Amino acid sequence: MDSAGMQSELRYRQIHLDFHTSEHITDVGARFDAEQFAATLKRGNVNSVTVFARCHHGWAYYPSRVCKPHPHLKRNLTGEMVAACRKHDINVPVYITVQWDERMARENPGWRVMHAEQEAGSSLYQLKAQWHTLCLSNQPYIEYLKAQTKEVIELFAPDGLFFDILLLWRCVCPNCVARMQAAGRNPDSEKDQLANHRELVLKFYEEMGECVKSVAPEMRIFFNSGHVYKGERERWKYFSHLELESLPTGGWGYDHFPVSARYANTLGMEYVGMTGKFHTSWGEFGGYKRPVALEYECALMVALGARCSIGDQMHPCGELEEATYETIAPAYARVAALEPYVKGARPVSEVAILSSEAVHRGRGAHEEQDCGAARMLLEMQVMFDVIDAEEEFGKYKVVILPDDITLEGALAEKVNAYVSGGGKLVMSGASGMRPDMGGFAVPLRAEVKGMSEWQPDYVEAAVGLDEDLVEAPFVMNHRAHKVKARGAEVLAWVHAPYFNRSWEHFCSHQHAPYRRERCSEYDALIQDGGIVYFSHPIFMAYYDKGQPLYKYLVRGVLRRLLPQWNVEVNLPSSGRISLMRQAAERRTLLHVLYAQPQLRGERGFGWMAPQKMEIIEDTVPLYGVPCAVKMEEKPKRVYAAASGKERAWVYTDGYVRFELERVKIHELTVIEEA
Numbered sequence: 001m002d003s004a005g006m007q008s009e010l011r012y013r014q015i016h017l018d019f020h021t022s023e024h025i026t027d028v029g030a031r032f033d034a035e036q037f038a039a040t041l042k043r044g045n046v047n048s049v050t051v052f053a054r055c056h057h058g059w060a061y062y063p064s065r066v067c068k069p070h071p072h073l074k075r076n077l078t079g080e081m082v083a084a085c086r087k088h089d090i091n092v093p094v095y096i097t098v099q100w101d102e103r104m105a106r107e108n109p110g111w112r113v114m115h116a117e118q119e120a121g122s123s124l125y126q127l128k129a130q131w132h133t134l135c136l137s138n139q140p141y142i143e144y145l146k147a148q149t150k151e152v153i154e155l156f157a158p159d160g161l162f163f164d165i166l167l168l169w170r171c172v173c174p175n176c177v178a179r180m181q182a183a184g185r186n187p188d189s190e191k192d193q194l195a196n197h198r199e200l201v202l203k204f205y206e207e208m209g210e211c212v213k214s215v216a217p218e219m220r221i222f223f224n225s226g227h228v229y230k231g232e233r234e235r236w237k238y239f240s241h242l243e244l245e246s247l248p249t250g251g252w253g254y255d256h257f258p259v260s261a262r263y264a265n266t267l268g269m270e271y272v273g274m275t276g277k278f279h280t281s282w283g284e285f286g287g288y289k290r291p292v293a294l295e296y297e298c299a300l301m302v303a304l305g306a307r308c309s310i311g312d313q314m315h316p317c318g319e320l321e322e323a324t325y326e327t328i329a330p331a332y333a334r335v336a337a338l339e340p341y342v343k344g345a346r347p348v349s350e351v352a353i354l355s356s357e358a359v360h361r362g363r364g365a366h367e368e369q370d371c372g373a374a375r376m377l378l379e380m381q382v383m384f385d386v387i388d389a390e391e392e393f394g395k396y397k398v399v400i401l402p403d404d405i406t407l408e409g410a411l412a413e414k415v416n417a418y419v420s421g422g423g424k425l426v427m428s429g430a431s432g433m434r435p436d437m438g439g440f441a442v443p444l445r446a447e448v449k450g451m452s453e454w455q456p457d458y459v460e461a462a463v464g465l466d467e468d469l470v471e472a473p474f475v476m477n478h479r480a481h482k483v484k485a486r487g488a489e490v491l492a493w494v495h496a497p498y499f500n501r502s503w504e505h506f507c508s509h510q511h512a513p514y515r516r517e518r519c520s521e522y523d524a525l526i527q528d529g530g531i532v533y534f535s536h537p538i539f540m541a542y543y544d545k546g547q548p549l550y551k552y553l554v555r556g557v558l559r560r561l562l563p564q565w566n567v568e569v570n571l572p573s574s575g576r577i578s579l580m581r582q583a584a585e586r587r588t589l590l591h592v593l594y595a596q597p598q599l600r601g602e603r604g605f606g607w608m609a610p611q612k613m614e615i616i617e618d619t620v621p622l623y624g625v626p627c628a629v630k631m632e633e634k635p636k637r638v639y640a641a642a643s644g645k646e647r648a649w650v651y652t653d654g655y656v657r658f659e660l661e662r663v664k665i666h667e668l669t670v671i672e673e674a
C-alpha cells in the first residue's frame, strides 16, 4: 500500500512463494541474500511476489510480538524480503495461514476439526504426516489471527493479504455440535455439517475483513478456499480480487482453469490465475515443469482476462532456486509483451452455460455437467461464459442448461422471459423440466413419460445435422428421459437395444445391438422454435466417455440456432481461442492457443486427485490457421501483437478474415476498430 492509501495495482507476473518449514530443519533463512532474492525474481520477469508471515507449521518468519518465530531462524526474513522487493519495484503481498497451523494444533488439540467417523484424509489421525486442521469455531484462535494480521500490516505495509486454507469440513467438535443444535440443525447430517462450517468460513471472511478495514481500508484481501464457488456471490464481499487456484498437473487438469475463469469473468472482479512451477503440485521440492508448459498456461490465463501467479516453494536456507526462475522467465517475458493488449479486456461471448454447480449451490465444486459442456465448447472453439442464475441472460444468444437444471419459481420465470425475448435455449436430461419431472416448465411441445427402461440405447441423427456425425445409430451409455415430440421437430431418433444386458440374456462382449426400427416411445433430440432438448444427459455423457459424436450433435444444434458465430477459427480440437475487447482502446483481440496435454503418469497429486497426470512436454507449431471475426464495420488495422507486423486481411460479409502464418503456443491478433 502506498502512502496515498490507494489500493495496490494487481500485477500480471506474480509468484506465490510457499515456505512451510518444519522445526526439525536448522539454519532456516541462513543463506538469504536480499540482492540474490530480487535479482532472481527479476531474471524470471516477476513483478510481484507473495511472501510468508506464518506457515502451515505455525511459525512466523520475523520477530513477532504475537506468534512464535521459527526456532531456527535468526533474522527478520519476512521484513528483509519485503525491503528487497520495495527497492526493486516488486509488489509484495503477505501470506498468512488460517486453518492449518501445526504448532497450534499440537498445543491446542481441542481446537482441531473433529469428524463424526473416520474418513480418508481425516485430520484426526494423530500419527499421520499431514496437517491437522483447526476449526474456525474457536474464537481465541481467530483473535490470534487478527492480532498477527494487524502486526503484519503495521510492520510491512504489504500490497495485500493472502489468507490460506478456508475449506469446508464436516466438523462435529463440541463447539460445532452446540452451534448446530442452537441453529436447529442436525449434527448427524452431512448437509448440516457442511452448512455449519460454511457459515463459520463466511463469518471469518467478515470478521477478518472488518479487522483489516479498521486499520488499512484499501488493503487487498484474498481468502483462499481452493475454488471459486459458483452461484455464491455473497462470498466475495470482503475480497478485493479473486485468485483461481488451478494447477493443471496438480489434480485440476488443463480444462479446470478455463471453466473457472469464464465464470470469474462474469463477476466483474479482477482475478489471478494460479498455477505452479512444480511437476505435480505444492510442496514438491525438486519438481520442475517444462518452460513451454508454463508459457502455455500463462498465455491462456491472460487470454481469458486473468493475471498470472506461479507457485514456488523456497528452500529452507532462504535461497531462491535460479533454475526455477529460468523455467519461468520465457512465460513471463511473453506475458509482459502482451500486457498492453490484455489490460481491461473483456470477453465477447455469445453462448453461456448456466452452471449446474451454481444452481445446485453447495452440492459440489466439480460438476461434471458443467465440465462436459465447457469441454465441448472449448474444443469447438466457441466463445462462452459460465454463468449463475443472477447473471443477465439477455446478453447471450444461446444459453445452455446442462443435464440437471429443473426449473421452478423465479428461475423458471427468468428462463421463460429470456425465451420469449428471442433467446435460444439448449437443454438436456432433466433440464427445463419441472422439479417433479412430469413435464416441461418452458414452451416445448413434447410429452414426458419418465425414464427410459433402456441402458444403453442408440441415437440416429438427422442426415446433415453435422458433417462429422455418422449416418448410423451410435451408442449412448447414459439413461435418457422418455420425451416424445408432440409438434416439435425431431433432429435425432432413438433405437432401443434388443434387451438390456443381464444374466437372463446378453449378447457379445458389451451391450445388445440396436433394433433396426426407430423407437416409437421417445426421441433423442427435438427442437421447438428456439428451444432444443436432448433426452440424454449429453454433457455428463461427454465428460464421462469423451465420444466426439456427442459433441458433433451439440455443434450441429448450435449451428442451427446460431448460423453465424462471432468467431470462426479452423483449429484442431485441442486448440483454444479467446475473443476479447478493450472498449477504451477500441480494439478487438483474438487469442489462438495450441498445445496438446497428454496423459502420462498414473497417479497425480492433490485434493482433487486421484486424477491422472496431464503433461505438456513440448509443443508443435500450427501453420496457416484461417480466422474470421465478425465486425460491425471494416476495421482500421489488423496486426500481430507480438511483432506489430500487419496481417494480410479482407473484410467480407461482415467478417474480417485473415490467416495466422504460424501459431507457436499462442498468437494474439489485434483488430483496431474503425
Ligand SMILES: [Zn+2]
Binding pocket: 112, 113, 114, 135, 136, 137, 171, 172, 173, 174, 175, 176
Ligand atoms: Zn468445529
